[in-house]
Amino acid sequence: MSEKTTISRASAVSGVAAALISRAFYGLMVEGPALDNGAWLSILVGLALALPTLWLFRRGVGRSARLLLAAALFVDAMKALEGAAFSESCIAFNHIPSAVLALPLLAAAARCLVLGGDAVGASARIWMRLFIPALGLIVALQWSYYRPLWLTPVLGHGPGGILRGGVRCGLWMAMLGGAGMALCREQVRFERVVRTLAVAALVTAILILLRLMMAPACLSGDMGRALRLDALLTNGRAPLLLQLPMIVIWFVGLTHLLCFEIWCAVALVRKRS
Amino acid sequence: MRRSLALLLIIALVLSGCGQTVEVEDQAYALVLGLDARGDGGVELTIRIPRIGHSGDSDSDGKSSGRPYLVLAAAGESYAQALEQLQWSAARELNLSHIALIVASEALASSAAFPRLIDSVAETRHLYTTAAFVVCSGRARDFIEGQETILGAHLSSEIAAMFRHYADHGYIPRASFAELYYATHSCYSDPTAIWGFPDAGELATEDQPAAAVITDDDARLNADTLTASSRQYRGAALFLDGRMVGRLNGSETLCLRLLTGRVTGFGYAAAGEGLNLSTLRSPVRRVRLDGDRVRLQAEIALISEDPADPAVLRAAEQSIKRDAEALIRWCQQLRADPFAFADRAAARFATYESWLQWNWRERYAQADVEVSVSIARGGS
Numbered sequence: 001m002s003e004k005t006t007i008s009r010a011s012a013v014s015g016v017a018a019a020l021i022s023r024a025f026y027g028l029m030v031e032g033p034a035l036d037n038g039a040w041l042s043i044l045v046g047l048a049l050a051l052p053t054l055w056l057f058r059r060g061v062g063r064s065a066r067l068l069l070a071a072a073l074f075v076d077a078m079k080a081l082e083g084a085a086f087s088e089s090c091i092a093f094n095h096i097p098s099a100v101l102a103l104p105l106l107a108a109a110a111r112c113l114v115l116g117g118d119a120v121g122a123s124a125r126i127w128m129r130l131f132i133p134a135l136g137l138i139v140a141l142q143w144s145y146y147r148p149l150w151l152t153p154v155l156g157h158g159p160g161g162i163l164r165g166g167v168r169c170g171l172w173m174a175m176l177g178g179a180g181m182a183l184c185r186e187q188v189r190f191e192r193v194v195r196t197l198a199v200a201a202l203v204t205a206i207l208i209l210l211r212l213m214m215a216p217a218c219l220s221g222d223m224g225r226a227l228r229l230d231a232l233l234t235n236g237r238a239p240l241l242l243q244l245p246m247i248v249i250w251f252v253g254l255t256h257l258l259c260f261e262i263w264c265a266v267a268l269v270r271k272r273s
Numbered sequence: 274m275r276r277s278l279a280l281l282l283i284i285a286l287v288l289s290g291c292g293q294t295v296e297v298e299d300q301a302y303a304l305v306l307g308l309d310a311r312g313d314g315g316v317e318l319t320i321r322i323p324r325i326g327h328s329g330d331s332d333s334d335g336k337s338s339g340r341p342y343l344v345l346a347a348a349g350e351s352y353a354q355a356l357e358q359l360q361w362s363a364a365r366e367l368n369l370s371h372i373a374l375i376v377a378s379e380a381l382a383s384s385a386a387f388p389r390l391i392d393s394v395a396e397t398r399h400l401y402t403t404a405a406f407v408v409c410s411g412r413a414r415d416f417i418e419g420q421e422t423i424l425g426a427h428l429s430s431e432i433a434a435m436f437r438h439y440a441d442h443g444y445i446p447r448a449s450f451a452e453l454y455y456a457t458h459s460c461y462s463d464p465t466a467i468w469g470f471p472d473a474g475e476l477a478t479e480d481q482p483a484a485a486v487i488t489d490d491d492a493r494l495n496a497d498t499l500t501a502s503s504r505q506y507r508g509a510a511l512f513l514d515g516r517m518v519g520r521l522n523g524s525e526t527l528c529l530r531l532l533t534g535r536v537t538g539f540g541y542a543a544a545g546e547g548l549n550l551s552t553l554r555s556p557v558r559r560v561r562l563d564g565d566r567v568r569l570q571a572e573i574a575l576i577s578e579d580p581a582d583p584a585v586l587r588a589a590e591q592s593i594k595r596d597a598e599a600l601i602r603w604c605q606q607l608r609a610d611p612f613a614f615a616d617r618a619a620a621r622f623a624t625y626e627s628w629l630q631w632n633w634r635e636r637y638a639q640a641d642v643e644v645s646v647s648i649a650r651g652g653s
Binding site: 240 | 401626627
C-alpha cells in the first residue's frame with residue numbers, strides 16, 4: 001500500500017518538472033490576465049519566492065500541512081481539467097458540453113491512481129524525451145517567423161505585473177515541489193529540489209519567449225482566454241501544419257499536470273506519516 | 274475477460290469520434306470570405322465555396338457542365354447576424370477553416386466600423402486567420418464573383434501560389450488577416466493589406482470610363498498588360514488603428530518591400546537602361562535619438578543580376594533612395610508606420626507604459642529620414 005502513496009526520487013523529479021512547466025506556461029500565457037513580455041521574468045521571480053516555503057518542507061511535512069497541500073493540489077487539478085476541456089472545446093468540440101469532454105481526462109487520472117506515482121513519473125520521463133524533438137521541429141519550422149523585437153519593452157507591464165505573476169508561479173512551485181518532497185520515498189536534498197525547479201523554470205521561460213516572438217502583445221483590450229489559446233496554437237503566422245504537434249504538446253502537458261496533481265492530492269491524504 | 278474488456282474500451286475510445294463524423298459533401302467549405310458595408314450600417318458577407326465532386330470538365334457535347342464554385346452572400350445588422358444568415362444561405366454546415374483569402378471593400382476598410390469587425394472575424398470559431406487579406410476597389414461581393422482559376426483547378430492553391438509569386442517580386446506586401454489583427458492591437462508598427470482591383474473593362478460603362486472608377490495606376494496596368502484573370506493584385510493598403518488610411522501603388526509597394534523584406538528579381542529602369550535587381554541581404558532599419566529629435570535610418574543592399582554599367586547602377590541607387598525617402602515621408606504624413614520602425618524604437622523602453630507615454634506617432638511624424646542604397650554589380 002505504501003508504494004501507492006510514495007514516489008521514487010527519479011519519478012518525483014520528472015513528475016514535478018513536467019507538471020510545473022505545463023502549469024506555469026498555461027497559467028501565465030493562457031489562463032490568467034495577459035502579462036505579455038514580463039511573463040518570462042515572473043517565472044524566475046516565482047522561483048525565488050517559492051524557496052523559503054520549500055526550505056521549510058525539507059524536514060518533513062506534518063499532517064495538517066499535507067492536507068492543506070492536498071486541497072490546493074486538488075483545486076489546481078480541477079483548474080487544469082477545466083483548462084484541458086476548454087481547449088478541446090475551442091479546438092474542435094465546441095458543440096459538446098465541457099463535462100462530457102472532461103470524462104476521458106478524469107478516467108486517465110483515475111487510472112493513474114491505480115497505477116501509482118512511479119507510473120506517472122515514468123510517463124513524464126517518456127514525455128520529456130518526446131517533447132524535446134517535437135519542440136525542436138516546431139522551432140525549426142517557425143524560425144523565420146520569430147520577431148525578437150516583440151520581446152521589448154522587456155519588463156512588459158512593469159514590476160507590478162511581474163511580481164503578480166511571480167506570486168502565482170511561486171505558489172505553483174511551492175505546491176508541486178512540496179508535494180514531491182513530501183511523497184518521495186527517498187531522502188531528497190534541498191539542492192536537488194532547487195535544481196529541478198530551476199531547470200523547469202528555465203524551460204518555461206524559454207517557451208514563453210518563443211511564444212512572445214510569434215505574436216506581439218495586444219495592448220488594446222484583453223484578448224480573452226480563447227484568443228490567447230488561439231494565439232498560441234494556430235496564431236495565423238505559424239505554418240498550419242504545425243498545429244498537430246503543438247496541440248499534442250499542449251494536451252499531453254495538461255493531461256500530465258492533471259494526473260500528477262490528482263495522484264499527489266490523493267497520496268497526501270492517504271499517507272500516514 | 275479483462276483483456277477483452279480492455280480491448281473493447283480501447284476500440285470504443287478510438288472510434289468515439291466516428292459518432293460526430295460529417296461527410297465532406299455535407300459541409301460548405303468557404304475558400305474566400307468577402308466583407309462589405311451595407312448602406313444602413315450593417316455588414317454583408319460573401320463566400321466562395323467549391324462544388325464537391327464537380328470537376329469543371331465539359332460534358333459529352335463539349336459544353337461546360339457548370340461552374341465549379343458557388344458564391345453565396347448574406348447580410349445582417351451585425352457581423353454575427355450576417356454570419357448566422359450565411360449559415361442558412363449555405364444550406365450546409367459552414368466550414369470556415371479553409372479560408373485562403375479575406376476580401377474587404379475599400380469603403381468598409383476605411384470606415385469607423387472596421388476595427389470592431391476585425392475583432393469579430395478574429396474571434397470567429399475555427400476561422401484560421403492565416404488567410405491572405407485583400408482590400409479591393411468597389412464591392413467585395415463583385416470582386417469575389419469575378420474570381421476564376423487560371424492555371425490550376427483549385428482556387429485555394431491558385432491564390433497561395435499567386436500571392437507568393439507577387440510578394441517575392443515586390444508587387445504586393447505579405448499580408449495575412451492575422452498580421453492585421455495583431456498589428457491593430459499591438460503597440461508596434463502598422464499593418465498593410467494587398468490591394469486588389471477588377472479589370473478595367475468590367476467597370477467601364479457608356480457613361481463612366483474605367484479611369485473614373487479606378488486610379489490611374491491601376492488603369493495603366495490594365496492597359497499595359499494582358500492577363501487571363503479579371504482580378505488584379507498590385508499595391509498595398511495602409512492601415513492605422515484598424516482603418517485604411519491610404520494606398521500605395523505598384524512602385525511604392527516595391528519600395529515598401531525593399532525596406533521591410535527581401536525581393537527576388539525585380540526590374541528597375543535607371544538612366545534609360547533596364548536592370549534586373551535582387552535583394553542582397555535583409556534591409557537594416559534603425560531609430561536614432563538625438564535629444565528630442567528622432568532619425569529614421571534604412572539601408573537597402575541590392576545586387577544587379579547582370580553586369581551593368583556602374584554609372585547606371587549609381588543612378589539607380591539615387592533613384593531608389595529618392596523613392597524610398599518619399600514613401601517614408603508620405604507615410605509620416607499619415608502617421609502610419611508599416612516599416613517596423615516602431616518595433617525598433619520600443620526596444621529602448623523598459624515598460625509598455627513608458628513606451629506609450631513617449632508618443633511614438635507624433636515623433637515618427639516629425640522624424641528625419643535617411644535612406645542609403647547600395648547596388649553591387651553581379652553577373653560577371
